[in-house]
Amino acid sequence: MKILLFITIALSDTSFASDELNPCVNYTTINNVDRRAVGNILKLGIVPSLSDDFLDNEWYRINSDAGEQMPTKAPGLFHCGTWYPIWLNGTLPNNVGEEIEGQVCLQGIYEECFTSWTIGIQLCPGNYLVYNLVESTNANSAYCFGTAAVNKELTTTYAATTTQTSVTDNQVGGFEPCIDHKLIDFQEKRAEANIFKFGEDVNISDDLLDSGWYRVQRDECGKMPITAPGLLQCGTWYPIWLDGQLPVSVGEQSQRKVCMKTFTNNCTYSWNIGIKLCDGGYFVYNLLRSNIALSGYCFGTSEICAVGNSDGIKDVKDTEESKANILMIALIVTIGVAVLVAIVILVLLCKKTKQPEKIRNYLVGGKTQNGNVQKMKCNKTDDSPPPYKRGVSISSLSPQILPDKPPPYCSRECSNVTIGEVKAACKNVDPFAMFTVKH
Known part of the structure; x- marks a missing residue:
């Protein structure tokens, strides 16, 4: 009897070990799968590029409305939701249980196969494929899966608003969000009452969040606010809040819209996430990575959820x-x-009003802003400059002192003499005599 029990345990352990090593059983569902279809063209400046240079090396299954097959022809730049698509340069396995090593190519700007490497591909019982993917060698490059265009993850409601769908729930293989989830980071800082302090706090930024199911450990602080928080609340610049209602029935799982609060709008950006109310009264959330830096999901609507004093109550003052x-x-x-x-x-x-006035006064012969004539001055009859020397000429190489006096001259400079004095002094002046030498 003991021998039979030992054999039974040994066989069960062997079966368990084989399941762990079987990629058709032990795999991960890849994120952002619907965006990876060949028909989805990246919209630069609106949606960030997929980039598998940080992908974990492991077996993945594709569960997409666009299909699970990797394209066997170069998709084209900016297809599959990325700059440089990765495609299969070969054929997929045809027999159930068959595992092959396939060559994948990264499409470059000038070459359809700029660089290449091998991955594992297996056709599993149930007629579905799993892929043993490795991280890409280039940023802004991603694996392609499916040939149809699945655009449900991105719709534009107005110029600065985008809507996304939640990542695949991955229900295959007994996955249960109420059990298979992670605890959200910095949960004590995500409360609506927690205001970000410049120079003291580190800003929460969920543009680096791994998309997946999350829970807040303290159940009383696990509810997302359903009205827009203020800027700098929830420990971040741009809080992300729930534009709708939380599930009310235990076991209920649904898609809900979340919004990002910015300086200009309570819902500048929006997308959908999954929410489930679990047995025990706590919520789990299927969160997507945010597209905007310095933005973070909010959890906890009461003062007690915020970072505070020793008794856990936030100092409202x-x-x-x-x-x-x-x-x-x-x-x-x-x-x-x-x-x-x-x-x-x-x-x-001032410059615009003063400068033209100076020019205008000069052109009209001395009129001021109020229309009065400026007084001019003229030299007196006997007032003349000192004798001047004539320059070198052809007839004489030595300078010659001219004893003659030049006639009176007038200037446009303002003085206290009257216009009448100017006319009297200048009326008999021959303008040509000013430049005539008698000797």
Whole structure:
């Protein structure tokens, strides 16, 4: 009897070990799978490029509406949701249980197979494929799967708004989100009442979050806010909140829209995530990586969920003071900018009004802004410059002193003499005599 029991245990252990090594049983569902279809063209500036240079090396299964087969022809640049698509340069296995090593190519700008390497591919019982993928050698490159265009993960509602779908739930192989999940990082800082402090706190940024199922460890702080928090709340610049209602029935799992709060809008960006209410009264969330830096998911709507004193209760007074300080700094900066702009405008207006007046006064012969004639001056009859020397000429190489006096001259400079004095002094002046030498 003992021998039979020992044999039974040994066989069960062998079967368990074989399941662990069997890629048709032990695999991972790849993320962002619908975006990897050949028909999906990357929209630069709207959606970030997929990049498998950080992919974990392991077996993956593809569960996509676009299909699970890797394309066997070069898709084209910017297809498959990435800059440089990775495709299969060969054929897929045809027999159940067959495992092959296939060559995959990274499509470059000038070559369809810029660089290549091998991966494992197996056709499993149930007629589905699994791939033993390795990380890519280049950034902004990703594996392609499926040939149809699946655009449900990206729809534009207005110029600055995008909508995404949640990652695949991966229900194959007994996966249960209420059990198979991770605890969210920095959960004590994600409460709505927690205000980010410049220079003291590290900003939460879920653009580096691994997409998947998450739970907040403290059940009373596991609810996402359903109204838009303020900027700098939830320990981040741009809080992500739930635009809808949480599930109310145990076991209920549904897709819900989340929004990102920014300076200009409560819902500048939006996408869908999965939410499930588990037995025990806690929620799990199928979170997507955010597309915007300095943004983070919010969890916890009560004061007790925020980072605070030793008893776990947030000091509301400190929170309000921090918020008031931030608003005061913003107000001071705004006023300073307004004053600077006003000074610049005044300087430009002064230059614009004064400069033409100077030119106009000169052209009209000395009229001021109020229309009065400026007084001019003329030298007196006996007032003349000292004798001058004539320059070297052809007839004489030595300078010659001219005893003659030049006639009176008039200038346009202002003085206290009257216009009548100017006319009396200058009326008998022969303009040609000023330049005539008698000797």
